Amino acid sequence: xxxxxxxxxxxxxxxxxxxxxxxxxxxxxxxxxxxxxxxxxxxxxxxxxxxxxxxxxxxxxxxxxx
Numbered sequence: 317x318x319x320x321x322x323x324x325x326x327x328x329x330x331x332x333x334x335x336x337x338x339x340x341x342x343x344x345x346x347x348x349x350x351x352x353x354x355x356x357x358x359x360x361x362x363x364x365x366x367x368x369x370x371x372x373x374x375x376x377x378x379x380x381x382x
Contacts, residue, residue, distance in 0.1 A: 355363070
């Protein structure tokens with residue numbers, strides 16, 4: 317039992333699959349936070365309007381589909 321657990325832990329420790337996916341997700345999060353900090357306040361009402369229209373459109377499509 318202990319040998320199997322040790323083998324599993326060693327295999328998981330050396331497994332690098334998905335590493336680049338995590339790195340890209342962290343980078344995308346950083347870019348999103350930096351972009352939110354850089355956008356001027358005058359641009360935000362326009363962005364809010366766009367997201368509100370998208371939300372309305374997707375809610376209408378979801379209610380028609382079910």
